[in-house]
Amino acid sequence: MSRHDLKDIYEKVAEGERVTFEEGVRLFESNDLITLGEMASLVRKRKHGDYVYFNKNRHINPTNVCAFHCNFCSFARTSDDRPGAYTYMPEEIVERIRPTVDEGITEFHIVGGLHPKLGFQYYLDVLRALKEAYPWVHLKAFTAVEIDFFCQLENKDAHTILTELINAGLDSMPGGGAEIFHPEVRRRICPEKADMERWLEIHSIAHSLGLRTNATMLYGHIEKYEHRVHHLVALREQQDKDLAAGYSGSFQTFIPLSFHPMENGLGRRLKRRWTSGVDDMKTIAVSRIMLDNFPHIKAYWVMLTPAMAQIALEFGANDIDGTIVEEHIYHDAGAQTKEHMRRSELMRLIRAAGRTPVERDTVYNVVKVHA
Numbered sequence: 001m002s003r004h005d006l007k008d009i010y011e012k013v014a015e016g017e018r019v020t021f022e023e024g025v026r027l028f029e030s031n032d033l034i035t036l037g038e039m040a041s042l043v044r045k046r047k048h049g050d051y052v053y054f055n056k057n058r059h060i061n062p063t064n065v066c067a068f069h070c071n072f073c074s075f076a077r078t079s080d081d082r083p084g085a086y087t088y089m090p091e092e093i094v095e096r097i098r099p100t101v102d103e104g105i106t107e108f109h110i111v112g113g114l115h116p117k118l119g120f121q122y123y124l125d126v127l128r129a130l131k132e133a134y135p136w137v138h139l140k141a142f143t144a145v146e147i148d149f150f151c152q153l154e155n156k157d158a159h160t161i162l163t164e165l166i167n168a169g170l171d172s173m174p175g176g177g178a179e180i181f182h183p184e185v186r187r188r189i190c191p192e193k194a195d196m197e198r199w200l201e202i203h204s205i206a207h208s209l210g211l212r213t214n215a216t217m218l219y220g221h222i223e224k225y226e227h228r229v230h231h232l233v234a235l236r237e238q239q240d241k242d243l244a245a246g247y248s249g250s251f252q253t254f255i256p257l258s259f260h261p262m263e264n265g266l267g268r269r270l271k272r273r274w275t276s277g278v279d280d281m282k283t284i285a286v287s288r289i290m291l292d293n294f295p296h297i298k299a300y301w302v303m304l305t306p307a308m309a310q311i312a313l314e315f316g317a318n319d320i321d322g323t324i325v326e327e328h329i330y331h332d333a334g335a336q337t338k339e340h341m342r343r344s345e346l347m348r349l350i351r352a353a354g355r356t357p358v359e360r361d362t363v364y365n366v367v368k369v370h371a
């Protein structure tokens, strides 16, 4: 497909009009990467000019023991006695991370396994301990799948569970656990997980409680372009509803996640096939074009590599995540990237792309514009 074939969609995007499901599929089918990048850049520039956001954050994965069996996951261990299984108690977490936490850090990103035995209290205690030890740090914690698991453990509704978590220190929610919403794919990769309706419902309840949340999409495995577009449209519709409802929370950032095929059953079945650079950039671009009501698109450097995250800035991304410090989910699945990037390195990456680095906190308050 050439630029000419995308002309009608290009004109809609230039006019700020919404792209349909069918047009979204056409965008994915196109190999005209430059035109896709131009279209995504139109949307990105309108929203953010040349600002590129990053933050000083640290990932924390309290346990990798998980009751679920998602076939794409290399991080989870099915029980405490499996090789490599770990669980850190709340006080241990506080002490383990102390050497890497300074006053400049603004976010802990906390996700982990659905431990079959620890109970909800453990997860509340993790938040409380971190908030008490590092009260200035924003706690972005627990995916909708984890929240759904807590509801089952406690036999309580999501509104109650989220309120308890907020009282323990929860400030916002990350976007994980979304994978691919379409049931044809979801039942083949993560049948035990909360389904699309439940995942969206939990985010909507979080929004009604004033939380900002993120959303992800795990692509590059058995899904088709139609499934990706279905996923994007579902997120766009939920955001429309929550904005119309006047909730004080909403989705803020979308993060496409490319499948990493090492050390997991799905990867073995797919003969350890990695996504291509073209697919990675196309997915960033189509996400930016379709999710017109999402403020931010993140190029997660751990997943993409710093070099490709930098290129993604020309395909609609306006955020590259943060310093991270310690990362398990992608490194267990074969990522060759570093786990830590210094703030100065992140800024160099952004500047070398001709853009302005903007340090932010989790909810995009500007810490500093590095003009």
Ligand code: V47
Pocket (backbone or CB within 6 Å): 072, 073, 074, 173, 174, 175, 176, 177, 178, 179, 214, 215, 216, 217, 218, 255, 257, 258, 259, 260, 261, 262, 264, 300, 321, 329, 330, 333
């Ligand atoms: O939900 C698991 C994915 C997610 C693999 O909100 C895999 O700012 C690829 O959600 N290959 C967790 N992906 C990570 C996540 C995230 C990351 C960065 C920023 C934010 C944010 C959220 O990782 C899981 C799953 O979709 N995942 N295994 C794998 N083998």
